[in-house]
Amino acid sequence: xxxxxxxxxxxxxxxxxxxxxxxxxxxxxxxxxxxxxxxxxxxxxxxxxxxxxxxxxxxxxxxxxxxxxxxxxxxxxxxxxxxxxxxxxxxxxxxxxxxxxxxxxxxxxxxxxxxxxxxxxxxxxxxxxxxxxxxxxxxxxxxxxxxxxxxxxxxxxxxxxxxxxxxxxxxxxxxxxxxxxxxxxxxxxxxxxxxxxxxx
Amino acid sequence: xxxxxxxxxxxxxxxxxxxxxxxxxxxxxxxxxxxxxxxxxxxxxxxxxxxxxxxxxxxxxxxxxxxxxxxxxxxxxxxxxxxxxxxxxxxxxxxxxxxxxxxxxxxxxxxxxxxxxxxxxxxxxxxxxxxxxxxxxxxxxxxxxxxxxxxxxxxxxxxxxxxxxxxxxxxxxxxxxxxxxxxxxxxxxxxxxxxxxxxxxxxxxxxxxxxxxxxxxxxxxxxxxxxxxxxxxxxxxxxxxxxxxxxxxxxxxxxxxxxxxxxxxxxxxxxxxxxxxxxxxxxxxxxxxxxxxxxxxxxxxxxxxxxxxxxxxxxxxxxxxxxxxxxxxxxx
Numbered sequence: 001x002x003x004x005x006x007x008x009x010x011x012x013x014x015x016x017x018x019x020x021x022x023x024x025x026x027x028x029x030x031x032x033x034x035x036x037x038x039x040x041x042x043x044x045x046x047x048x049x050x051x052x053x054x055x056x057x058x059x060x061x062x063x064x065x066x067x068x069x070x071x072x073x074x075x076x077x078x079x080x081x082x083x084x085x086x087x088x089x090x091x092x093x094x095x096x097x098x099x100x101x102x103x104x105x106x107x108x109x110x111x112x113x114x115x116x117x118x119x120x121x122x123x124x125x126x127x128x129x130x131x132x133x134x135x136x137x138x139x140x141x142x143x144x145x146x147x148x149x150x151x152x153x154x155x156x157x158x159x160x161x162x163x164x165x166x167x168x169x170x171x172x173x174x175x176x177x178x179x180x181x182x183x184x185x186x187x188x189x190x191x192x193x194x195x196x197x198x199x200x
Numbered sequence: 201x202x203x204x205x206x207x208x209x210x211x212x213x214x215x216x217x218x219x220x221x222x223x224x225x226x227x228x229x230x231x232x233x234x235x236x237x238x239x240x241x242x243x244x245x246x247x248x249x250x251x252x253x254x255x256x257x258x259x260x261x262x263x264x265x266x267x268x269x270x271x272x273x274x275x276x277x278x279x280x281x282x283x284x285x286x287x288x289x290x291x292x293x294x295x296x297x298x299x300x301x302x303x304x305x306x307x308x309x310x311x312x313x314x315x316x317x318x319x320x321x322x323x324x325x326x327x328x329x330x331x332x333x334x335x336x337x338x339x340x341x342x343x344x345x346x347x348x349x350x351x352x353x354x355x356x357x358x359x360x361x362x363x364x365x366x367x368x369x370x371x372x373x374x375x376x377x378x379x380x381x382x383x384x385x386x387x388x389x390x391x392x393x394x395x396x397x398x399x400x401x402x403x404x405x406x407x408x409x410x411x412x413x414x415x416x417x418x419x420x421x422x423x424x425x426x427x428x429x430x431x432x433x434x435x436x437x438x439x440x441x442x443x444x445x446x447x448x449x450x451x452x453x454x455x456x457x458x459x460x461x462x463x464x465x466x467x468x469x470x471x472x473x474x475x476x477x478x479x480x481x482x483x484x485x486x487x488x489x490x491x492x493x494x495x496x497x498x499x500x501x502x503x504x505x506x507x508x509x510x511x512x513x514x515x516x517x518x519x520x521x522x523x524x525x526x527x528x529x530x531x532x
């Protein structure tokens with residue numbers, strides 16, 4: 001294709017996490033210094049700002065990428081009050097009580113797979129397939145900042161007030177986006193996250 | 201890993217921040233009052249590259265070649281903040297003498313009512329009114345002033361990002377804009393007059409970035425995109441041969457193109473994937489979206505082509521109603 005970007009297609013999110021970690025390891029050692037943006041997503045990684053896309057694509061194919069190992073580094077704790085408008089609906093989908101739904105959500109350790117939708121909106125992976133929930137039939141026009149939602153096998157925190165279609169199960173006072181900070185986002189790809197039920 | 205394919209990338213090949221003229225921290229030496237803000241006038245520089253993984257759009261001037269030229273003419277580093285107008289121009293009262301320059305769309309430029317040339321340095325005296333009129337061809341004019349417009353930076357950039365709301369609000373009538381210190385030190389030396397890589401640096405008329413209208417339809421060079429294989433043979437033929445029309449809903453986020461629907465073999469959405477400047481999505485209704493500076497960082501409709509960076513100025517200056525054709529470059 002064209003000269004300055006490569007879209008790498010992968011089999012699943014685990015493969016994305018593994019290759020993304022490998023790319024960041026190599027970037028830290030000076031690999032592909034012209035790269036401007038590396039954007040992981042659900043099944044792809046985009047590398048934007050390269051000088052020879054054919055050479056990079058060939059090089060990537062030759063990499064021996066270790067599987068996504070247990071992530072290392074700090075864990076960000078997110079205090080959460082589980083009183084969201086959709087908590088009852090989510091608990092019903094999970095066939096448990098609202099308290100048990102809160103306990104299950106707060107018992108996992110999640111990992112930022114990728115960001116998108118809005119600055120600082122992190123897609124957190126780690127919810128099991130059994131706990132997957134659909135989006136709301138129609139999105140809300142206004143979801144408050146700090147809302148904690150679930151959709152599919154992802155959970156996430158709305159960084160700013162915005163429209164949104166995820167099922168809202170709780171809210172947090174944690175600031176996940178502050179443009180005056182460096183880095184501006186609390187949750188970047190690879191960051192591990194735990195939710196802490198403030199009512200327990 | 202199942203496949204890797206390339207595509208034309210972002211509009212800015214150089215990293216941000218290099219030689220930025222003014223960041224709000226510099227001492228303001230002059231200022232400008234907005235007498236007429238026009239339909240939409242924003243401050244733009246080279247934007248916020250390198251933050252897409254956090255969901256932050258690249259943003260920056262839609263026509264980087266015009267921004268660079270305006271800055272060179274005004275004696276600034278190429279990335280200094282300039283004003284970007286939309287269709288109806290802008291009028292500025294200079295409260296101190298300054299060197300200015302106007303590039304971009306073909307539009308009348310007047311200094312206290314007297315015509316002055318676009319694409320040349322303009323010496324503006326204290327109290328004079330610089331008026332950039334309605335675009336006769338093209339959409340966006342760029343106004344640079346020596347020292348750069350000194351507005352607070354967000355994440356290293358003065359640019360207004362209309363998708364995510366980062367950066368200063370669009371200009372309003374009566375607003376005062378500070379002007380940064382006149383470059384002169386080694387750290388703020390003017391950019392040498394060489395064409396920098398990026399959209400519009402090699403096409404759209406004028407290798408130095410002065411927009412020259414095309415006689416017929418706007419011709420955009422494109423590369424096959426990662427989802428080009430979704431097109432039927434008829435869809436490929438339409439993309440390669442048909443004429444499309446720039447829709448009124450086009451903006452800094454995307455150029456929207458209507459026309460004979462482009463046929464695809466499958467219509468399903470994809471899991472969202474990363475987007476680059478120039479990425480062309482095919483919508484379920486057969487219309488096309490070409491993403492520009494304020495584009496979202498990810499998207500779920502298939503990217504069937506990517507506009508080459510040489511088409512950057514043409515994309516920024518394609519007015520609603522204009523006819524557009526594509527020319528496939530690079531092999532399929």
